[in-house]
Amino acid sequence: MQDILFDFISKYISLTEDEKNAILSLDLxxxxxxxxxxxKEGQKSQDCYFVLKGCIRKYYIIDGEEKTTAFYTEMEALxxxxxxxxxxxxxxxxxxxxxxxxxxNSDMEVEINSKFPKFEIMCxxxxxxxxxxxxxxxxxxxxxxxxxxxxxxxxxRPDLIQRVPQQQIASYLGIKPQSLSRLRARILEKKx
Amino acid sequence: MQDILFDFISKYISLTEDEKNAILSLDLxxxxxxxxxxxKEGQKSQDCYFVLKGCIRKYYIIDGEEKTTAFYTEMEALxxxxxxxxxxxxxxxxxxxxxxxxxxNSDMEVEINSKFPKFEIMCxxxxxxxxxxxxxxxxxxxxxxxxxxxxxxxxxRPDLIQRVPQQQIASYLGIKPQSLSRLRARILEKKx
DNA sequence: CGTATTTCTTAACTTAAGTGAACGAGTTAA
DNA sequence: TTAACTCGTTCACTTAAGTTAAGAAATACG
Numbered sequence: 289m290q291d292i293l294f295d296f297i298s299k300y301i302s303l304t305e306d307e308k309n310a311i312l313s314l315d316l317x318x319x320x321x322x323x324x325x326x327x328k329e330g331q332k333s334q335d336c337y338f339v340l341k342g343c344i345r346k347y348y349i350i351d352g353e354e355k356t357t358a359f360y361t362e363m364e365a366l367x368x369x370x371x372x373x374x375x376x377x378x379x380x381x382x383x384x385x386x387x388x389x390x391x392x393n394s395d396m397e398v399e400i401n402s403k404f405p406k407f408e409i410m411c412x413x414x415x416x417x418x419x420x421x422x423x424x425x426x427x428x429x430x431x432x433x434x435x436x437x438x439x440x441x442x443x444x445r446p447d448l449i450q451r452v453p454q455q456q457i458a459s460y461l462g463i464k465p466q467s468l469s470r471l472r473a474r475i476l477e478k479k480x
Numbered sequence: 481m482q483d484i485l486f487d488f489i490s491k492y493i494s495l496t497e498d499e500k501n502a503i504l505s506l507d508l509x510x511x512x513x514x515x516x517x518x519x520k521e522g523q524k525s526q527d528c529y530f531v532l533k534g535c536i537r538k539y540y541i542i543d544g545e546e547k548t549t550a551f552y553t554e555m556e557a558l559x560x561x562x563x564x565x566x567x568x569x570x571x572x573x574x575x576x577x578x579x580x581x582x583x584x585n586s587d588m589e590v591e592i593n594s595k596f597p598k599f600e601i602m603c604x605x606x607x608x609x610x611x612x613x614x615x616x617x618x619x620x621x622x623x624x625x626x627x628x629x630x631x632x633x634x635x636x637r638p639d640l641i642q643r644v645p646q647q648q649i650a651s652y653l654g655i656k657p658q659s660l661s662r663l664r665a666r667i668l669e670k671k672x
Numbered sequence: 673c674g675t676a677t678t679t680c681t682t683a684a685c686t687t688a689a690g691t692g693a694a695c696g697a698g699t700t701a702a
Numbered sequence: 703t704t705a706a707c708t709c710g711t712t713c714a715c716t717t718a719a720g721t722t723a724a725g726a727a728a729t730a731c732g
Contacts, residue, residue: 348619348623350623355622355623357618357619357622357623369612369615369616372608372612373612378616379619408604411604412600412603412604412607415604415607415608415611416564416607418611419607419610419611419614420561420564420565422611422614422615422618423561423614424561424570425618426549426614426617426618426621427540427549427571429618429621429622430547430549430621430652430654431540431542431547431549460622462622462623
């Protein structure tokens with residue numbers, strides 16, 4: 289399981305055995321059951337998440353309704369906004385499947401960063417990379433219809449549609465579950 | 481005009497007179513007329529833009545239709561995706577108003593970064609900050625209707641609605657110009 | 673194993689956005 | 703000054719998503 293984390297890190301920087309051991313000694317790994325809420329609206333938290341196995345999601349509750357805006361699966365990292373701006377969180381984070389996560393908090397990161405300056409370089413590259421990805425994603429979302437978004441999802445993250453309940457997929461696409469059902473039926477009809 | 485740039489930078493790092501002069505000697509400032517296209521789909525470019533005065537926009541052409549996905553106004557910076565991944569651009573960038581921009585290319589940045597390591601720190605903070613903003617923006621877009629998006633825009637960037645043609649605003653909100661007209665009429669009716 | 677509960681689908685109806693066309697106001701150019 | 707063009711609005715019509723409700727399918731749990 290640790291290998292997944294080190295594989296990920298090695299895409300950005302190379303680690304010595306000493307450095308690997310220092311990371312392992314932080315005891316980052318957490319096993320989390322499906323349905324568990326990791327962060328609630330209004331909470332202040334310092335925890336960042338890296339998904340080793342499973343899936344977590346970010347959602348808002350607006351007028352009593354859950355609005356899912358992101359899923360994070362294997363090899364994806366989530367730094368909640370409340371960690372950055374030190375304000376109460378505007379959203380929830382919860383576990384879609386039984387998952388294994390690497391959970392780090394600010395203190396640990398300060399410690400690691402001061403011991404291994406390499407780490408800061410990785411963070412910079414990572415956040416630049418994420419920013420670029422995020423922008424393309426946003427543009428794609430803006431320039432397409434719900435139906436196109438669903439087709440895109442089918443192409444780019446087909447696993448999600450299997451792993452995640454439809455209602456969460458629907459809200460991720462910006463529509464209601466009933467509309468997703470209908471839209472799926474429409475697509476099937478077109479194919480035949 | 482330089483003051484705007486230095487004001488911006490001073491939010492992140494402090495510069496000595498020498499450093500300021502080094503930046504000025506790069507001769508970054510460009511005056512660009514309304515309507516000029518700075519980047520075209522398919523082009524490879526190394527140029528990044530910082531708006532000192534005016535407004536530029538990013539848009540795609542999809543099925544012959546312009547789809548505007550972002551506006552950049554005073555004190556906002558745009559690093560095109562093609563600069564990061566060194567691939568041809570998927571979108572256009574053009575000038576909405578007569579504008580004054582600071583235009584930097586990769587070579588200059590390498591030069592500045594090597595002379596003043598401070599600069600790299602600024603870039604890291606900036607991209608982290610942008611990433612956070614971008615995520616909140618994306619979430620807001622996803623969780624709201626065209627009408628709510630328009631109301632949001634009225635609150636958060638009222639100037640844009642004055643400065644930018646309706647059709648570009650409409651496409652930025654993810655709808656057609658006719659729908660924006662209708663939506664505006666609907667809102668006026670509600671108020672009365 | 674069967675019951676309860678949640679999740680997904682279907683349907684009928686409402687509302688809002690897309691489409692195509694026409695119109696008037698404002699701008700540009702001959 | 704007039705003709706051509708652009709831009710925003712309006713209208714009638716179509717299409718897709720929201721809403722409410724009911725029923726089927728899948729899942730969880732005692």
